[in-house]
Amino acid sequence: MNWTWFHKLASPPHFYRLAGRITPWLGWPAFLLIVIGLYGGLVLAPPDYQQGDAFRIVYVHAPSAWMSMFIYGMMAIAAAIGLIWRIKLAHAVAAAAAPVGAWFTFVTLVTGSLWGRPMWGTWWQWDARMTSELILLFLYLGLIALRASIDDRERADRASAVLALVGVVNLPIIHYSVYWWNTLHQGSTITKFGKPSITFDMLWPLLVMFVAFKLFFGMVLMLRVRGEVLRRERDASWLREELTR
């Protein structure tokens, strides 16, 4: 397996042009799938026998929750690549992904709280998943704050990369200790709040939304990475030819 494709991809000018080309190919399908997913989730899917129509919030809550974890993992991988092989582009990807991840985590928390209100009668319940999602938000904010408070871009990239790696190692520990802590205090009488029993016509919109959010993230990431690349390639020669084309 020769590594030329990897080096070609890692070279900023090549990636900048490539990102520009594929952004629309990610954006429009994402938009289309979101419309389909929402229609399927809100209109076609029957109400849940237990939670009625409130369960429809799952169509935005679950994909966001998944994205918040996925983006953190991807960011840690990009950080590792950036640190080990000193590829500036990988740091640009990590820098671009962090705010989007934080947004998804925030949405997960709010939609979770909105979903919990009718079920539990309170806006916030120290439920295991919501608590670990909240801690994940702190991790994201820590990353963004660290990167923002360091002026020198090179140091900001590498410092955030180390923090992302330390965070990703701690993520499973936080996850399981919160679960253990939750089952311990609440005992085993938690309401069956887990995934409601899903029939196929409830399921397919959820899968569509999962794919749609991934494509959406791809599009936003490409845009942000292009911006980050421009910030980092301060006086690269290819810049003039690219920007004045």
Next chain:
Amino acid sequence: MMQTSITQAMALIYRGDLILAFRRWEQIAQPVVFLAMVTTLVPLALSPELGELREIAGGVLWIAALLAALLGLEFLYRSDHADGTLEQMLLSGQPLALIALAKTAAHWTASGLPLVLVSPLLAVGLGVPADALVVLMTSLALGTGILSSLGAVGAALTLGLRRGSVLLSLLVLPLAMPALIFGARAVDMAIHGEVARGPLLLLGAMFVLSLTLSPMAVAAALRISQE
């Protein structure tokens, strides 16, 4: 002239840092005074009733100890960065991760250990029964150890930054939450007379994990921060 062995170098750093810490003893006193103050706030805020205080003593002591240890993290690499000795450590020809381990150990002895030693006094003030004090001290020893090693990564990353201390707590506290969960739980069980082996063992596991992994992260962070 033979190059100093790594163990000698680590011992030298450990002793050196402790000497410096004791010459600036007010830095050592700060976390301990903070812990004492916070635990006196609790009865004032809640109730003088020892029975009631006993219920929350585990959590209060642990949260106060965690914040006090966080306060102690300020002094970890800041003075070395400021006076240039950090550069000499990087260029000492000794493995940086082990030097970081020695510094973390010295920092724990100067800031974590005093908290552990003073905690029984404050625990009695919160109505903690005598037989729970051993579990309290063990759990706090492991907890402050975890915070020192994880905190060292945060301290190294935020070296020389403007409002580094606020950032430091934002970076380190989420990582210390699992330790808080098991530590407070262990003390709570001990207070109620149950055997607290389970949480203590998990806390010990976390301590070993953070002790082995974090020096490497600290070494990387130090190189990045001083560049």
Next chain:
Amino acid sequence: MLRGVSLELAAGQVVHIAGSNGVGKTTLLRVLAGLLTAEQGGVSWQGRPVTASFEVYAATLAYLGHSDALKADFTARENLRHEVGLRRDVTPAEIDDALARVGLAGCRDLPARVLSAGQRRRLAMARVMLSAASLWILDEPFTNLDHVGVVLLSGVIAEQLDAGGAVIIAAHQPPAIPRHTVRCVELV
């Protein structure tokens, strides 16, 4: 931004890096010391790239930056024992000799914070001498030194060169090293 710099140094040679303020002298020295990594090109020592095993290179190198790297609360002796001790077994006798050599015999047990800037620079010089390194990288070593200090340091550098060591000095005015010609590299 530093570009297009290449430097060759053999044993017993001394190089003077000259250039106006902000031209990049310190950056170059920090790259040579391995504290900074250059984007292109690299530093190699005895033919091997420095990044291969940085600890080996660091052990052969003594770096004196702008800061004297002294602990204010440590006495002169303690500073030397703790910093040089990290690198090699140094005996109290050697420390006292070095302090006498740089004219600090009188303030052996004074904390570094009470020393004057010149005395602190001499203490940093003593550290470089004691580190038994073959390559010295000195960034503005003569700052704060009086005339006696400058002569003293030049003599010490000469001895290092006689013993086959190599020295890189960044300074504004060219250093006068007895018995050795100083090669000058001008950064523009």
Next chain:
Amino acid sequence: MNLSDFLAMGGYAAFVWPSFGLTLIMLILNVRNARRMHALAREHALRRLDAARKPT
């Protein structure tokens, strides 16, 4: 399934619609921020290029 039943969402309208609304706002906001950030960086780079081309 007429419109008013649909909007009522089985009595949970007060929770379902804000959830979807917030998510859509987030999606749009992200796109706008990303676009603006890229345009800003591009303009900044161009300005730096012009400054570099003009002999100071």
